[in-house]
Amino acid sequence: MTTCWHIFNIGLQNTLSYRVNFFARALFNLIPLLAIVAMWRAIYAGKSGDVSGYILAQMISYYLLVTIVESMTSVTEDDWQIAAEIKDGHIGQFLTRPIDYLHYRLCLFFSGRVVYTLAATIPVGLFVYWHREYLVRPHDGVAIAAFILSLALSAVLQFLLSYLIAMLAFWVLEISTFVFILLACERIASGQMFPLDILPSWLAQAVMWTPFPYCIFFPVSIYLGKISGAALVQGLILQVLWVATLYALARLVWRRGLKTYTVVGG
């Protein structure tokens, strides 16, 4: 635990140098979101009734929450850094030290999240404040507790997905294509572009079998009170199962990777 705390602190200091980058990134991330919100406004202006149970105000609050969840949980530089550390041979030092690489990166990831969330506070805060009439309160006390829990799990889940993609650096020279493939899957299937329950129900159900909805859609739906009771418990169990599965997979791939790995030079 104390080791993790030290790594967390070092991570904080290192990532602080990225703060301008993070700020710019958070700012530019808002642009497509503004466009999508504008598009939904135009759609609702031209029709009567709701969209799969979402009235305009709920639709906008959905996107507000996506923005908040995303700025607190999404992976920023970690995948590139891990791949670079594998390629440059920096992971060699972890083989001789009593620090586990996965845990080391996880601690760094959390310090990165803290810095990113702070850097994103101003742009995201302004965006939310501008739409504050749509920001609903969480459904109830249970929803708040479950939301915080699933938020933490979704951060770990997103980290593990990126970690697994970065592990490909053991076998391939360039991982960027794979990073963008993962990013595309996350965009469409995590609920970042639209609430997944506006999909035709067979498709929505199929998507719920992948880990992606548990990255964004699930915590947001808990907050909005769309998921509660037995479905909430079941969802949380599935989220934990995904985290456990990907964690085991990450361990396995790391061990397989090391077998093929050679560090050249000191």
Added chain:
Amino acid sequence: MSEPVAIPANVESATAPQAPPGWRRYADVYAALWRNSVTREMGFQVNFFLWLFVELLWFALQLGFNSVIYLHTDSIGSWTKWEVVMLIGASHFVQQLFQALLLVNCAQLSELVHTGRMDFMLLLPVNTRFLVSLRHVDLGGFISAASGLAVVFYAAHRLNVTPSLAQMLSFSLLCGAAILIHYSLMFLMATISFWTVRAQGMVMAYYNLFSIARIPDAAFRGAGRVIFTLAIPMLLVASVPVKVLIDKLSSPAEIILLLTMSAVTFLGSTLVWRRALQRYSSASS
């Protein structure tokens, strides 16, 4: 470590006296750059196909998103489903052609400065902006662009529109102007961020910004519409060419606006580039 040497301001236009500049020479240089790029791409064939797959995946994702939206509505403003499909196709076409010819080079500008290789570029007897903008060609971009064009034609078929030759020529011309806007804005961002933002972040910013071109302009009102038409003309780059193809222009002024904005953004990027060169001091010496 000696003091950084300031490069004279007129270095951009400084060419060696024994090699008179002309279209012919630039065409030769450009052909050589193409040959280089083709050779380089041949060395990474798997990577080439993977990138192609990534581009097609993102394109399919946008079309999929549009299909989901139109499950729940008949129109966005005045735009029907297949009109927006055409808009997404045209936006992809423009963006991919830009990516094929120019994007990588803009993204690498800050790296050239950081590594000091910019000095070398400045010393070569060709226009520096020409060289840094067109050094690499991304061949996959052309194939991707073709997929965008195919979607435009298919959407035209679904809309029962048969564009005339004049319409197709105007479409091509306007797409050219749109590419110029993409290039000028990206080059401007690259020049401004010489010393601050890393290339990765800049390309992300670019994709975020240009995602607006795929949204029907009718969705934007008020300040948003003014900003994304007159300051960052994202609402013109794909929608004006499409409107020409399907006879949707509200007035010819939209065409003039797109052409004017492409000239304005290009001039803007030229001014900033000149300023940046004046202030440039080498990173390596």
